[in-house]
Amino acid sequence: MRDYYHVKINLPGGIASPGFLKEVLLAAREANVHKVRFGARQQLLMTVHYEEMRFLEKNLKNASVRYEINTDRNPNIVSSYCGEDVFRTGQWLLANEYHSVLDCFDYQPALKVNISDSNQSFTPFFTGNLNFISSPEPHFWYLYVRPKQSNVVFRWRELVYTNEIGKVANAVETCLLEEEFVDEETLFASVNARIQYISQPATNEVELPSFSLPYYEGFNRYKSRTWLGLYRRDELFSVDFLLDVCALCMKTKIGEICITPWKSLIIKGIEDQYRGDWSSILGKHNINVRHAANELAWQTEDHHEEGSVLKKELIQYFDKHDTRTFGLCFGIQTRPKSEVFGSILIKKRPLLRIGQLAVFSLYDIYYTENFNPNSRRLVAFEKGLYRMQLAVQLEKLCRRFSNQRSKLGMHLAFTADEELQQQPEQGKVLHQCPDCFTVYDPQYGDEQQNIAPDTPFESLPESYCCGVCGSGKEEMVEVVLELS
Template sequence: MEKKNLVRVFVKGGILSPGDFLRILTTAKELGTEFIHLGSRQDILFPAKDRSQALLENIFKSINTEYEVNEFTHQNVVSSYVALDVMPNKKWLVPHVYHHILDSFNFRAKHRINLVDPSQSMVPLFTGNINFIASTTDNYWYLYLRLKQFDNLPIPYSKVIHGYDLAKAAKALNDLDMNDDSLSSQDIFSVVDQQELNTLNPEEELKYPAPAFPYYEGLNREPGGNYWLGLYWRNNKFTVNFLIALCKRCMETNVGKISLTPWKSLIIKGIEENYLLGWEKLMGRFGINLRHSSLELNWHLPVLSEEALELKNYLVRALDQQDISTSGLTFTIKPNDDIYLFTSVAIEINPAEGEGSNTYNILYAKSFNPNSAEYLTYVKNVTKNVLPALLMELSVMYFDQIEDQPKSTPKKEVAPPVSVSESYQCKHCLTIYDAQYGDEAADIAPGTSFDSLPENYICPTCESKKGEFVKL
């Protein structure tokens, strides 16, 4: 099946509720499919028949979700929300910040847009054409362009932009034909300059995180005490019946969100410990394997490419026989140019001419860090049978270049103690904000003074603005 024969569901930011996911799954089942695919843009894909257009229109309108059928003209907005509570993150980048920004993207994107925290490594920084990267300043974001006419290298904007103005900047860029080769990066950024945006000079240049394999499978404990579950399918065919049961389990156990990763996997966060046995029973009933090796997990393949899947399976078997370590390395199989690399090693497929066999190129990211977006050629036009040996050579080369000297750890600044008597009360509903306890529902840590609350903080009861509170 080709991409043009699929329904593409744009899951904005990779975040959806179990109820909305359930409606998508039951619709897919009504249309006769037994499985869905996940895309690297955190979207959902499944086969559909042309006569289903009216049904699709009704379903996706009811859950306020964009979709496409038989075309490939728009893009999903990707975010690193999925990495919260799974990997390190900026302290200020909490769920409601993600939600507020994503909700402001109220247009259909024809360019790839990314919203990414550089502290984590699950969601790549620069797989978008328009990349917003979280800075060290609260709710200010770097802007990087990545376009083919600039050799696919990230080009930075001179300012950092406030989170609540990102949609305005993105909309201006989205309306522009950025693929016009006659436009320079200055021409494109001048469109951003013309918008009324809240900007600052960056405090420092963006530091690329060290490459790290993003573990994303199994039942794992969150910092807060609950658990997260990562699910991976070897062939990227996620069974509809199992996913329907999974959504119902989420709804029964107070799990409010399901997240999609660019690695074509699902993550369910906020699983309470007393419900673990029921989740394990669900996995066992459907025969779900949660113990794939890193050799299996650290690959990124294009959707629906049987050729890429077959090559991956061959290489995984061959490397497994050699007991080779690929810890820290990630791999892409690239059958065409319509894919943005975000792994440390890439294998390009050169189609055979006539009755000959395919040949392959191996590329690797500079310093094996895919965030550099700069790739070097290791070999060209080699045959399939020598690929495992060459990948083993690359893995040794990777470990040789790792610096093993310990880094000095800067002393942590200790925040001044907050007076336990500092309390503010909402004038409308009399709800009290006590600095001693913070506001757990809004991800405000205990010990946070009222003055330190973000300006967009609202009363958890009546949603009055921060300015409507009075000191007690």
């Protein structure tokens, strides 16, 4: 008999209402579950002792909550909604579009489905079997299909209308699972023999942005409000803390909590008057924010501690040696059939087995083509490494990436002419936030807060605050820019 069971609850699109999440957490607490985690596919995960399982199942069934135990027959639908509005997004893809897509799924997918904005790089594009990506045509989506147990991705020949995505996904899944998959043409013909749907020809490949992982933790300003990103070093969130989060969301009329593929949470729409309440919750539960960016760029397997322990070791080495990892993300795979997202992948493999037990293991390091984590092509860097050799070899690969980025002109610096044009004049007086060092330059104003260019600092409203961390106008200090 198992001592513990792994329970998975899907949160479609990585969206959870505070009321629903509260019901689940109360059921978990009654089953003596004190901590939960969120998975790479934006689902809720918990580990439950076998003696408590009957209580948890009873409570979940009473609350009409669907769940799976030790299986993943119905993978969660992943979406980029968690980054909508707070990170760069497309012109037409807004919150209502995501909800329209999710509402049209009237079945439980057996294949992995990804719903992605083509203008973001916060969530993966091709980790699903059916990958819908927004196109330049409003309300139409690319579909990229990756058959199960395959690493080949091909583009559907048609763009799919928003409200038809659920129907098309169901038909493609049925054909892939019930019929023998032969080729793209056969699959396309088979689906079109089953259903009719609104579409238009897909004449070009999707144009994806270069990868850049935005900083997704802490208090951050957007428009006239604040969003809060919550990351836990051990990937565990206490049930009591999350219940307090749900209660404050309901009190302040925040209708959604977003789960990210980085096993963290994003809470949008925090009004200024309630920011102190959120800080109080963090203090009450001793929740730290503003971890180093290189620590946030890792993905490990769900329900598996080994990857998390190795991640901690490697981050400590990077910190000690001040290793630059900007532009990269890392995945650790310790089990053969698991899937993680990353531009650099660390894969563990057994060297010697006795039955099902791996007696001795080695590690291989791969990187994706052009270090783009959305590429399905892996390039071997070093194979057959001992664990103690991993950190040094990873540092070498990070340096190779930085050198390659510089040589190919992929760095983000301006050209010399552009830089001269955009440099403020010497001796100019600006105002700087003392907490995050963001500068207010009257020449450019602050577009996000509707401050027009050429607005002097003294003319800013008293309610003006730092656009990054929210520090008040009165806290900003004068600085004189001097150019050498």
